[in-house]
Amino acid sequence: MAQETLKSLIAVIMTLPLQEQEQVIYELQDNISRNTAKLQPTEEQKTRLRQAYRDSQEGRVYSQEAAHRMIDEFAQEQYAVAV
Numbered sequence: 170m171a172q173e174t175l176k177s178l179i180a181v182i183m184t185l186p187l188q189e190q191e192q193v194i195y196e197l198q199d200n201i202s203r204n205t206a207k208l209q210p211t212e213e214q215k216t217r218l219r220q221a222y223r224d225s226q227e228g229r230v231y232s233q234e235a236a237h238r239m240i241d242e243f244a245q246e247q248y249a250v251a252v
Contacts, residue, residue, distance in 0.1 A: 214243070 182193055210218070224230070231239070 182190060
C-alpha cells in the first residue's frame, strides 16, 4: 500500500469514535496473530520434523502413502489453527 494511502486510511480511522477505533485495533491485532501463528510451527511439529530428519539420516524412510497421510494430518492441524 502506498504511504500516502496508508496515511489517508489512518486519518479516516482517527475520525471514528473511540469505541470504533478500538474495534479496528482489535481486528488488526487478531489478523496479525492469525497470520503469525501460521508461520510458526508448534513444538510438536518441530519434534516430528526433527524425528523425520533423524529417520532419513539413518535410512528409515516412509512409504508414499504414509508420507501423504502425515502431510494431510499436518495440513489439517494448520487449518485448525487458522480457524
